[in-house]
Amino acid sequence: MGRLRGERRPDLRQPRHAPQRRRHRVLLRLRRLQPPHRRARRQPAAGHRREQLAPDLPARLPASHRAEDQRRLGHRRLPRHEVEVVLGRFRRVRAQPPGLLRHEQLPPNHDRFYSGAIAANQFVATLDLSRGLEVGLAGPLNLALGAELRNENFQIVAGEPDSWRDGGSRNQFGSAPAAPGVQVFPGFRPSNETDTSRRNVAGYVDLEGDVAKQLRIGAAGRFEHYDDFGNTTDGKLTVRIEPTRRFVIRGAASTGFRAPSLAQSYFQTVSTNFTLVGSTFVPLEIVTAPVKSDLARTLGATDLQPETSVNLSGGVVLSPVDPLELTADFYRVRIDDRIVLSENFGGGPLATLLQPFGASQARYFSNAVDTRTSGFDLIASYRADLDAAGMLRLQGAYNHTETKILRIAPTPAQLASFLQRSQFEAILFNDTARRRFSCGQPKDNLRLTADWTRGGWNAVLRESRYGEYCDIEDLSAAHTTAQMFPAKWLTDLEVAYRKDRYTIGIGGQDLFNVLPDPQVASIAFNNIRTFPRNAPFGFNGRFLYARMTYRF
Numbered sequence: 001m002g003r004l005r006g007e008r009r010p011d012l013r014q015p016r017h018a019p020q021r022r023r024h025r026v027l028l029r030l031r032r033l034q035p036p037h038r039r040a041r042r043q044p045a046a047g048h049r050r051e052q053l054a055p056d057l058p059a060r061l062p063a064s065h066r067a068e069d070q071r072r073l074g075h076r077r078l079p080r081h082e083v084e085v086v087l088g089r090f091r092r093v094r095a096q097p098p099g100l101l102r103h104e105q106l107p108p109n110h111d112r113f114y115s116g117a118i119a120a121n122q123f124v125a126t127l128d129l130s131r132g133l134e135v136g137l138a139g140p141l142n143l144a145l146g147a148e149l150r151n152e153n154f155q156i157v158a159g160e161p162d163s164w165r166d167g168g169s170r171n172q173f174g175s176a177p178a179a180p181g182v183q184v185f186p187g188f189r190p191s192n193e194t195d196t197s198r199r200n201v202a203g204y205v206d207l208e209g210d211v212a213k214q215l216r217i218g219a220a221g222r223f224e225h226y227d228d229f230g231n232t233t234d235g236k237l238t239v240r241i242e243p244t245r246r247f248v249i250r251g252a253a254s255t256g257f258r259a260p261s262l263a264q265s266y267f268q269t270v271s272t273n274f275t276l277v278g279s280t281f282v283p284l285e286i287v288t289a290p291v292k293s294d295l296a297r298t299l300g301a302t303d304l305q306p307e308t309s310v311n312l313s314g315g316v317v318l319s320p321v322d323p324l325e326l327t328a329d330f331y332r333v334r335i336d337d338r339i340v341l342s343e344n345f346g347g348g349p350l351a352t353l354l355q356p357f358g359a360s361q362a363r364y365f366s367n368a369v370d371t372r373t374s375g376f377d378l379i380a381s382y383r384a385d386l387d388a389a390g391m392l393r394l395q396g397a398y399n400h401t402e403t404k405i406l407r408i409a410p411t412p413a414q415l416a417s418f419l420q421r422s423q424f425e426a427i428l429f430n431d432t433a434r435r436r437f438s439c440g441q442p443k444d445n446l447r448l449t450a451d452w453t454r455g456g457w458n459a460v461l462r463e464s465r466y467g468e469y470c471d472i473e474d475l476s477a478a479h480t481t482a483q484m485f486p487a488k489w490l491t492d493l494e495v496a497y498r499k500d501r502y503t504i505g506i507g508g509q510d511l512f513n514v515l516p517d518p519q520v521a522s523i524a525f526n527n528i529r530t531f532p533r534n535a536p537f538g539f540n541g542r543f544l545y546a547r548m549t550y551r552f
Helices: 262-266 294-298 348-357 421-428 431-438
Strands: 020-027 038-042 047-049 058-060 063-073 085-093 112-133 141-157 194-212 215-226 230-244 247-258 269-277 280-288 307-318 324-341 361-363 365-385 391-408 444-454 457-466 488-499 502-509 543-550
Touching: 112 262, 141 262, 194 262, 294 348, 348 361, 391 431
Parallel strands: 280 361
Antiparallel strands: 020 085, 038 063, 047 058, 058 112, 063 112, 085 543, 112 141, 141 194, 194 215, 215 230, 230 247, 247 307, 269 280, 307 324, 324 365, 365 391, 391 444, 444 457, 457 488, 488 502, 502 543
16 A cells, blocks of 8 residues: 655745755655646555365455645645655755735735645456466466456546636736736646546466477467457567577567547547737746547547557577676567647637637647667676675666657648648657657767675765766757757765664765756746756756665
8 A cells, every 4th residue: 555645846946036045954755746736546456265176266355546736835835755764965945935926016926735636446357377388398388367457447526627727917026917826737627527447457478488308488468458449459579589598599579559538539638828929928828629529620639549560589698607798679669649749839820710619829748759769789797806805896888879750740621721731740740849759869879887785884985977968948949950969977875774674875866967958048048957957967966865674
């Protein structure tokens, strides 16, 4: 049984609005997380095993519930707690007292709201059977059978009226009306409420065995039925060849399937942004519309289809001497009909389509693109027995991954007379979204690890290199090309001592306080975002900690 809750501030503030300072803080590993957004998750589970039917016959009936209770607490950042005691150093953004972020001549506004709730409920019952069979092969044939029943439910509950309606307030400068509702994330409106469910049943069979002394082959198949998408069948083949104990060749081919989540199909909300037209701020109602809505259909939306994939992988394992092991693996994954959230449709010729719905702009989820991800992993591991000095394990791991966009969905007939092909692509899957796939994360990563153990003592030193990557901000007249960020090295170190069930350790992540390069001013949105939000190692810098763990 577990429960997770979190609270968050709406967004970052400029330095004049939210001065920053360094704080020491004690954390407990069962946490109240910031990002109110409050999330609750309960997952009880029960099982029963009957050995007389088969060597392995577990039956599990887990049920889970996840709720996100959207509460906004102005601009405050609240403590978080975790079960494992950790003393660390954090950066804290101090919120201004109520009223200070607003025009001096206006009375302070209410700064706590109930913005509604998102709930995802899931009930899963599974039955798994496995047994080794003697059928005349070089070894036992492992047979596994299973079935699964899953019920899913998705709900959106409206927030209090003041979280989404127009209270007549002005902005912090007093120069224009403020956006209705809570800043950044207005509450869910009654029109956003939804309560939808679906059922899924599945069954699988898995066979694997040594057909010869040096050859192992496996095959698996899975059938699923969704009451909203129909049937799907997927399979997997694996092979492992071991000519000698020091050399192994392995490979696999499989197909995959992922049904759209209920949230992707039914999530809906409305937010209001103000844009400067001439010298006047004009409010824009931006709607995230479910694909089955009349608004989304008018803009070309169709029912979401499952994502399908084809996966190929292969590799070798080489152990030239006993303490040394080398592995090399290649993989290629093609995903068709990937589900993404479009950019905003609106303005120009589309204004006439949106006008009947009272929206300025709208967006929706769609099966927009096909992608292919390929790459390889190289790993070298070495173990050195230092006798009385303990054991030293060394490892170097390198990864190279690239993702390419193979296809973007064609312009729907509803928009063909309003938008050219390039205009439609720029909204459905714009350059920012493409960069998020193609260069938003490093293509190359390297990790070097030294792990020393002696008695109850353990020390781990890790050097990580994150390769070059690009920003994922929108392009503009002042920012016409993506900014590239150079590779960085980060150092982590921990020293720990374990006795019985207790472990005490001290350490640091990013010991030398390496930060991403700052974004150029034209990207950083008036310097609110100093560092790129997609930095692979974050932008909090050095984190020093002490921890104590008790295992039971």
